[in-house]
Amino acid sequence: MSQSASVGTYQRTFQAAFVHEMESNYGFLKSRRMLTLLAQDIQRLIDEFYPLPQHLRPGWILFTGTKADGYKARPGQHASEFTSVTIPWPLLLPEDLEWMATHQDTEEQRRPLLQQRLIRLIEHGADHSQGPVLLSLADLALLLGTSPALASTLLKEARLATAKPLVTKGYFFDQGMRPTHKAEIVALYEQGCDELEIARRSHHDQSSVGHYLRDYERIKELIKLKIATDRIPHLLNLQPAVVTAYLDLLRLHRPTLFDSTQLES
Secondary structure, eight states, rough: EEEEEEEEEEEESSHHHHHHHHHHHOOOOOOOOHHHHHHHHHHHHHHSSSOOOOOOTTEEEEEEEEEEEOOOOTTTTOOOGGGGEEEEEOOOOOHHHHHHHTSSSHHHHHHHHHHHHHHHHHHHHTTTTTOOEEEEHHHHHHTTTTTTHHHHHHHHHHHHHOOOOOEEEHHHOOOOOOOOOHHHHHHHHHTOOHHHHHHHHHHOOOHHHHHHHHHHHHHHHHHHHTOOOHHHHHHHTTHHHHHHHHHHHHHHHHHGGGTTTTTOO
């Protein structure tokens, strides 16, 4: 059989069938080029939301997240306008089953397990080859089988426990309630990253990173001098809430700076 004889078989595709259907039964779009482009976009969406069957490992789940391919979201932007990515997620692993078999099934006992799963899901998406792929707080609540309020609490506790930003969709795109950027930037700084690396990893301008870190260092120096914390906002011309946020970060990363002789407001 000649090579050309297989052309017909090769061309029997979804895109070809779609273009034929549009040309035959719909007259609102006459351009074949536009129909071909439209067919390609629809094919891409089908491939994204209905991927070919894969052999998922036990305990893994196929779920659609959001690709971290932009920065600030504009007001009123719809969720469907972001780039979606459907990948397998490690929801229930053998170590989870082992943990559940050796602990009582109570709310208090399950809390560390839920936090462990939350961290694992976020970091899996962050490191994925198609990503970073982000989950929203609502996504995490659904996957963990908890309320959004509990998922939010677990996320805050996980950030404090790991000193990692654990970036969610809302955090990355600056939507809704999110942790302060100070926490992520200071955590990277305390891990030894320089300003350029922090700017790259936190998606901030280097000048903004430098501003955060200068304030952090200025407050740290005043704490070393045993200056009363209620005087710091006036001395540095900063809002009290801003100073409080930095003090909380210093207590997390440099607890030895605070002792019984440090005057509190």
